[in-house]
Amino acid sequence: MLVVQKFGGTSVGTLERIKATAKRVIETKQSGADVVVVVSAMSGVTNQLVEYGEHFSKEPYGPAMDMLLSSGEQVTSSLLAIALNDMGYPAVSLTGAMAGMYTDNVHTKARITHIDTTRLKRELKDGKIVVVAGFQGVTADGDITTLGRGGSDLSAVALAGALNADLCEIFTDVDGVYTTDPRIEKRAKKLEKISYEEMLELASAGAKVLQTRSVELAKKLNVKLTTRSSFNHNEGTQIVGEENMEKVLVSGIALDKNQARVTLRGVIDKPGIAAEIFNALADKNINVDMIIQNVGVDGTTNLGFTVPQNELEIAKDTMSKLSAAKNIEYDDAIVKISIIGVGMKSHSGVACTAFDTLAREGINIQMISTSEIKLSVVVDQKYAELAVRVLHDAYELDK
Secondary structure, three states: OEEEEEEOOOOOOOHHHHHHHHHHHHHHHHOOOEEEEEEOOOOOHHHHHHHHHHHHOOOOOOHHHHHHHHHHHHHHHHHHHHHHHHOOOOEEEEOOOOOOEEEOOOOOOOOEEEEOOHHHHHHHHOOOEEEEEOOEEEOOOOOEEEOOOOHHHHHHHHHHHHOOOOEEEEEEOOOOOEOOOOOOOOOOOEOOEEEHHHHHHHHHOOOOOOOHHHHHHHHHHOOOEEEEEOOOOOOOEEEEOHHHOOOOOOOEEEEEOOEEEEEEEEEEOOOOHHHHHHHHHHHOOOOOOOEEEOOOEOOEEEEEEEEEHHHHHHHHHHHHOOOOOOEEEEEOOEEEEEEEOHHHHOOOOHHHHHHHHHHHOOOOOOEEEEEOOEEEEEEEHHHHHHHHHHHHHHOOOOO
C-alpha cells in the first residue's frame, strides 16, 4: 500500500509541530504502508519571503522570486526528514526538482507538465520515507518554479496520481469539509463525503480546505482523496465521485472575501471589444470570475466582472491602457457567496429560496452567476456573515 500525505503550514508551523507530524507519519509507516510526505512552508514563512522580495521591488516576480519562495518548503522537508531519521525511520528529503516534478515556464503560477518518478520509486524500494518539498517544480531548462498559493496540495495530488497511490491524505488545521465556515456559523456540520464536483465548486468559491487545481487534478487522475486534521485522529471528509453521493440538494455555503468588482460603462457595443478587454487581463494572468453584460443602448453597453482583490491593482493598470475602457468603476467592498450541491441538477427552487432569504434581510444582490451545481451572488461586504448564516439556515444544513 502506498499513501501520500500532505501537511500544511499550520501542521508544521513550529519545531514541536514538525516532531508531531513525524510521529503521525511513522504511525502510517508502522501500519505497513509506504509513505510519501509533501510539506508546505512553516506557517507565515511564505508571507515573510514575499515581504522580503517586495522590499526591493513592487513586482518581485520571476525566476529569482521562485528561487526565494521555494526555500520555505525546502526548510520544512529537511527538518522533517531529520526528525524521522532521528526517530529511527530512514527518510530522504527531496526538492520538487529532485522528485521529478516538471512544470512549464510560467513563474509563480507554474503548471505541472509531467513527473519522472524514477527517484521516488527507488527511494521507496529502499524502504525510505520520502519527504518532498511541495509548491515547487523545475522547468526543462532546470529553473525552479512555484505552483501558486496552495500549490503543495497540487504537488501531493500530482504525486499520488503519478505513483498510483492507494490514498492521498491532505492534513490541515480543520478536520474536514463543513457545510460552511464554522467560525461564521457554529451549527455548521462536517460532511462525511463530498463529490469532486462539489469540492471543486466550493474551492473555487472561496472555501480554503483544498486548492482548486488540486481538486481538478484529483478528479482527472481519479485519486482517492481525504482531507483531515493533523491535530487529532478524527475521521476526515472523503472526496469521491458523484456516483457515490446521495443527491443532497445543497451541500455547503462558501464565502469568498477576496473579490473586487470592475464595472465598465458606455463600452462600444460591437464584436471584438469584450475579447480585447479579457485578452488583456488574461495576458496578465488575472483570473476573471463572474461576468455580466447588459443589453446595449445607443450603441453602448455596460460590462461588469469580478477579479481577485489581490489582483485588482494589476487589473486597474491593465484597464487604464485600453482604449475601449474609459468610464471605469472599481469596488473592493464586496464578497461572493456560493450555494453548492449536486442535487441542484434535479431540483428546482434553489435560486428562489436564496433570493427570498436575502431579500427578507434587506441584502441587495449585485451580481448573479450559475452553473449546474452552483449559484453565486455578489453582495456588499458588510452583509457577508449575515448572508452566510441565513442561507445556511434556509437550506437546513445543520440538520
